[in-house]
Amino acid sequence: MKGKKKDYLLLKIATIFLVILFLFIAQRSFDAYILRILNLSGIYVILGVSLNLINGFTGQFSLGHAGFMAIGAYASALLYMSPELKEVNYFIAPLIWPFSVIQVPFVFSLIFAGLLSAGVGFLVGAPCLRLKGDYLAIVTFGFSEIIRVLFNNLQSITNGPLGLKGLPTYTNLWWSWGIAIFTIWFIKNLVNSSYGRALKSIREDEVAAEAMGVNLFYHKVLSFVVGAFFAGIGGALLGSLLMTIDPNSFGFAMTFQIIIIVIVGGLGSIAGSVIVGILFAILMEVLRAVESPMNILGLKIPGIPGMRMLIFSILLMIVVLFFQQGLMGTREWSWEWLHHKLTRTKKELEEGS
Amino acid sequence: MSLSIFFQNLINAISLGFLFALIAIGYTMVYGVLRLINFAHGDIFMMAAFFVFYTMTIFSLPWGIACLVAIVLTMLLGLSVERVAYRPLRNAPRISSLCSAIGVSFLLENFAVVVFGGRPKSFYCPEFFTKTFILGGVRVLGINFVTPLVSIVFLSLLSYLVYRTKNGLAMRAISKDFDTARLMGINIDRTISFTFMIGSGLAAVGAILWASRYPQIWPFMGVFPGWRAFTAAIIGGIGSIRGAMVGGFLVGFISIMLVAFLPELAGYKDAFIFIALILVLLFKPEGLFGEE
Incomplete structure (x- = not known):
C-alpha cells in the first residue's frame, strides 16, 4: 500500500514537472x-x-x-x-x-x-x-x-x-x-x-x-x-x-459554447470537460478553414460564414440523441488509472522482449 | 403626450399583444402535452418568414399563396423537429430533452445563417399593410387592422379545435395525465405531432404578421419575439391558452408603453421583461391562469 502511494507521488511530481516544462517551453518559443x-x-x-x-x-x-x-x-x-x-x-x-x-x-x-x-x-x-x-x-x-x-x-x-x-x-x-x-x-x-x-x-x-x-x-x-x-x-x-x-x-451564444463542452464531454466528468474544452478551442481555429475561401486543385470553393457553429450544433445534436453519456460519461481519469496504464505497458513490454 | 398619441400607442400595443399571443400559444400547447419548453419555437417562427420569402422569390408565387405554402411548410418543420429531436428522448431524463431543444434552436439559427445568409433581407407585404390611415386624428397603420383581425380568426379556430373536437379532447387529456390518457386508448404520438403542427402553424401566421410589421428578416429574428412570447406564456400560466393571450397583451403593453412614456428607460426594455419573467416564476410559478 505504502509503495503504491509513493508511486503515485512520484507520478504526480513527474506530471507536474512535465506540465510546467511544457508551459515554459511553449510560452518561450511558440x-x-x-x-x-x-x-x-x-x-x-x-x-x-x-x-x-x-x-x-x-x-x-x-x-x-x-x-x-x-x-x-x-x-x-x-x-x-x-x-x-x-x-x-x-x-x-x-x-x-x-x-x-x-x-x-x-x-x-x-x-x-x-x-x-x-x-x-x-x-x-x-x-x-x-x-x-x-x-x-x-x-x-x-x-x-x-x-x-x-x-x-x-x-x-x-x-x-x-x-x-x-x-x-x-x-x-x-x-x-x-x-x-x-x-x-x-x-x-x-x-x-x-x-x-x-x-x-x-x-x-x-x-x-x-x-x-x-x-x-x-x-x-x-x-x-x-x-x-x-x-x-x-x-x-x-x-x-x-x-x-x-x-x-x-x-446566449457564449453560454451555448460552454454547454457544448459540458454535454459532449459528459455531464459529470471533469476529464471529459477538460478534453473537450481543449478540443473545442483547437477545432474553433481549425474549422476556420471552412469559413474562408479555399482553392483545391484549381477549384475555387467560396467560404461559408457561420459553418463552424453549424458543425458544432450538429455535433451537439448527435451527442444528445445518440450518445447521451457524452465522451466520458461520468468516468474520470485518476492517478490510479494512469499508474495502472503505465505499469501495465511496461510489464507487457518486458514480456514482449 | 396628447390623447391621439396615446391611442396610437394603444393600438400598436394591442396589435403587438395579439402577435405575442399567437406565438405564445405554441409554447403553451407544447408544454401542456410534453412538459417541455420548446426553445426552438422562436426559430421555427424565423424559418416561416424565410419560407414566405423563398417561395415568393424562387417560384414567384403571389403573396397569398406563398403564405399558405409557408404555413404548411412550417407545420411540417414543427412535425419533423418533434419526430427527430424530441420523440427519441421522451423517456430520457428531462435534462436531455432540454439540451435537445436548445440544440435544435441553435441548429436552426446556424442553418439559416449558412443557407440564407446572415444579412437582413427585406420582406414583401401588400401595400395595404404599410398604408397609414387617419381616424379622428389617430394615425393607424394598415397592419394594425390586419393583425387583430387575423389573430382573432385563428384564435377562435384554435379554441374550436381544442374545446370542440376529438383531437382537442385528446390534447387536453394528455396534458392532464399522460399515462392515463395512453391507457384510455389515445394515440399519444399522433396527438403530440398534431400539437406541434398547430403550434408551428400559429407561429407561421405570427411570423408573417411580424415580418409585415418590421419588414426585415434575418436568422436571429426569432430570438427576441420568441423570448417575449415565452415570457407571455409564463406570465399567463403555461399550459393555458387564455393565459397565453392575456400574457401576450401584457408583454405587448410593456414593450410599447415603456418606450412611449419612459423613453430614457427604453434601453432596459428587455431587462424589465426578463425581471417580470423571473418574478412570476419565483412567486407565482403557475402564472395568472395556470393550473396548480
Missing part, C-alpha cells in the same frame, strides 16, 4: 497564434469544468454562465486598466469615481472578479435554486440577459455598447493554465469530498437526498457560487486575452 489557441483552451477548461460542477454534478441546469463571465470580465478590467486608458475609453460619459483613479495588479483584479461574480451568484442562486429543471434554466438565462442589457446601458460604468478596447494583455499560459489546473484540482477535491457526495445525491434524487439529511439549499447554492466564482475568473482571463470586451459577446 508563436502568437498557437499561444492564443493554448490560452483559449485553458480558459475553456476553466469555464467547462465550472459549469459541469453546476450542470453535471449537481444536476441544476444553468444557462447563466455568460452572465457571470461578463461580470468577471468587466470587474477585472475596471481594476487593472490604467487611469489614462480608462480616460481614453470613456469618452461619452466619464467613469464613476472610485474606479476612475484606482489600478491594482492583475492577480488582485482576478480575485475580485471571482469574488464579485460569486457574490452575484449567491444573490441569484439563493432565490432561484428553488426552481427545478427547465424553469431554473430559464431563470438563469433571464439573469444573463439582464446582465447583458444592463452592461449595454450603464454608460458610466461599463461604457455601454462601445465596450472596452485596448486592454493590456496580461493573460499568458501561466495564468490561463495555472488557473485551469487550480480549477480542476479544486473542483475534483470538492466533488470527491462529502460535499461532492451530497451534490451527486441531489442530482440523483432530490427527495431521497433531503430525507438522508442533505441540506438541499446549502449544497445547491454552494455549487452555484463556486461555479460562478470560476466563471468570473474565466471571463476576466478571456477579456484580457482578447484585449477587448464587448457586452454583446456575452450572449
Whole structure:
C-alpha cells in the first residue's frame, strides 16, 4: 500500500514537472497564434469544468454562465486598466469615481472578479435554486440577459455598447493554465469530498437526498457560487486575452459554447470537460478553414460564414440523441488509472522482449 | 403626450399583444402535452418568414399563396423537429430533452445563417399593410387592422379545435395525465405531432404578421419575439391558452408603453421583461391562469 502511494507521488511530481516544462517551453518559443489557441483552451477548461460542477454534478441546469463571465470580465478590467486608458475609453460619459483613479495588479483584479461574480451568484442562486429543471434554466438565462442589457446601458460604468478596447494583455499560459489546473484540482477535491457526495445525491434524487439529511439549499447554492466564482475568473482571463470586451459577446451564444463542452464531454466528468474544452478551442481555429475561401486543385470553393457553429450544433445534436453519456460519461481519469496504464505497458513490454 | 398619441400607442400595443399571443400559444400547447419548453419555437417562427420569402422569390408565387405554402411548410418543420429531436428522448431524463431543444434552436439559427445568409433581407407585404390611415386624428397603420383581425380568426379556430373536437379532447387529456390518457386508448404520438403542427402553424401566421410589421428578416429574428412570447406564456400560466393571450397583451403593453412614456428607460426594455419573467416564476410559478 505504502509503495503504491509513493508511486503515485512520484507520478504526480513527474506530471507536474512535465506540465510546467511544457508551459515554459511553449510560452518561450511558440508563436502568437498557437499561444492564443493554448490560452483559449485553458480558459475553456476553466469555464467547462465550472459549469459541469453546476450542470453535471449537481444536476441544476444553468444557462447563466455568460452572465457571470461578463461580470468577471468587466470587474477585472475596471481594476487593472490604467487611469489614462480608462480616460481614453470613456469618452461619452466619464467613469464613476472610485474606479476612475484606482489600478491594482492583475492577480488582485482576478480575485475580485471571482469574488464579485460569486457574490452575484449567491444573490441569484439563493432565490432561484428553488426552481427545478427547465424553469431554473430559464431563470438563469433571464439573469444573463439582464446582465447583458444592463452592461449595454450603464454608460458610466461599463461604457455601454462601445465596450472596452485596448486592454493590456496580461493573460499568458501561466495564468490561463495555472488557473485551469487550480480549477480542476479544486473542483475534483470538492466533488470527491462529502460535499461532492451530497451534490451527486441531489442530482440523483432530490427527495431521497433531503430525507438522508442533505441540506438541499446549502449544497445547491454552494455549487452555484463556486461555479460562478470560476466563471468570473474565466471571463476576466478571456477579456484580457482578447484585449477587448464587448457586452454583446456575452450572449446566449457564449453560454451555448460552454454547454457544448459540458454535454459532449459528459455531464459529470471533469476529464471529459477538460478534453473537450481543449478540443473545442483547437477545432474553433481549425474549422476556420471552412469559413474562408479555399482553392483545391484549381477549384475555387467560396467560404461559408457561420459553418463552424453549424458543425458544432450538429455535433451537439448527435451527442444528445445518440450518445447521451457524452465522451466520458461520468468516468474520470485518476492517478490510479494512469499508474495502472503505465505499469501495465511496461510489464507487457518486458514480456514482449 | 396628447390623447391621439396615446391611442396610437394603444393600438400598436394591442396589435403587438395579439402577435405575442399567437406565438405564445405554441409554447403553451407544447408544454401542456410534453412538459417541455420548446426553445426552438422562436426559430421555427424565423424559418416561416424565410419560407414566405423563398417561395415568393424562387417560384414567384403571389403573396397569398406563398403564405399558405409557408404555413404548411412550417407545420411540417414543427412535425419533423418533434419526430427527430424530441420523440427519441421522451423517456430520457428531462435534462436531455432540454439540451435537445436548445440544440435544435441553435441548429436552426446556424442553418439559416449558412443557407440564407446572415444579412437582413427585406420582406414583401401588400401595400395595404404599410398604408397609414387617419381616424379622428389617430394615425393607424394598415397592419394594425390586419393583425387583430387575423389573430382573432385563428384564435377562435384554435379554441374550436381544442374545446370542440376529438383531437382537442385528446390534447387536453394528455396534458392532464399522460399515462392515463395512453391507457384510455389515445394515440399519444399522433396527438403530440398534431400539437406541434398547430403550434408551428400559429407561429407561421405570427411570423408573417411580424415580418409585415418590421419588414426585415434575418436568422436571429426569432430570438427576441420568441423570448417575449415565452415570457407571455409564463406570465399567463403555461399550459393555458387564455393565459397565453392575456400574457401576450401584457408583454405587448410593456414593450410599447415603456418606450412611449419612459423613453430614457427604453434601453432596459428587455431587462424589465426578463425581471417580470423571473418574478412570476419565483412567486407565482403557475402564472395568472395556470393550473396548480
